Amino acid sequence: MSHARISFDVSLPVQVRPDDVGYISHCPVLDVYSQGSTHEEALRNIVEAVQLFIESCYSRGHLDQVLRDCGFVLQGPMEPQQLPTLVENEGAINVPLFLVADAQNTEHKQTNAR
Numbered sequence: 001m002s003h004a005r006i007s008f009d010v011s012l013p014v015q016v017r018p019d020d021v022g023y024i025s026h027c028p029v030l031d032v033y034s035q036g037s038t039h040e041e042a043l044r045n046i047v048e049a050v051q052l053f054i055e056s057c058y059s060r061g062h063l064d065q066v067l068r069d070c071g072f073v074l075q076g077p078m079e080p081q082q083l084p085t086l087v088e089n090e091g092a093i094n095v096p097l098f099l100v101a102d103a104q105n106t107e108h109k110q111t112n113a114r
Helices: 039-059 063-069 103-113
Strands: 015-018 023-027 032-036 072-074 085-087 092-094 099-101
Touching (some): 015 039, 023 039, 032 039, 039 063
Antiparallel strands (some): 015 023, 023 032, 085 092
16 A cells, blocks of 8 residues: 655744743744754754644644634635646645634733733
């Protein structure tokens, strides 16, 4: 049996700020935090933390509910210039998926978590 490999690239807002012992990184729309001794390490670590968070939610069958709870909604139909195109010589297409986080819902969630 042949298996198809797919991947999703997700663009998420991230904040990195210095603290007493290094840097704190935060993905506010998912409320995921990490840290590092340098700015670059904090960025690498938040990428890993978000990857693990999403993988964990998916493997437990809760990714859809977690994204909804974080205020994400599907953003309407694609414009014609956004239609998928064939990636030459790979037999694959790039299919952009657009999710939008409701900023008001995200801010409300973060305020209630404090």
